[in-house]
Amino acid sequence: MMILQEQYMLPCLNKKLFGFECMGCGMQRSLSFLYHGEFIAAFKMYPAIYTLIPLALIIVISFFYKFKHVNKLINGLAIASVLIIIISFIVKKII
Known part of the structure; x- marks a missing residue:
């Protein structure tokens, strides 16, 4: 289920253009982890x-x-x- 959701997440424009993560990278995945009840993984992500x-x-x-x-x-x-x-x-x- 998690893999299907990741297909629809917005890519980080900063990472695509400049090659490094911005300060907001991981927020969407963290919300997805929270939605699935994985609270520690959400914290580690963002x-x-x-x-x-x-x-x-x-x-x-x-x-x-x-x-x-x-x-x-x-x-x-x-x-x-x-x-x-x-x-x-x-x-x-x-x-």
């Missing part, structure tokens, strides 16, 4: 997935329901996501 999903959900929910401290929550998750993306990108380049 660690920021566990902060990006709650961030996206909170942003969407905040359009419909206003609640206290939503901006602090969004800012905190956004900062955490960016830090995780940068650190995991550097680690991938080193290893």
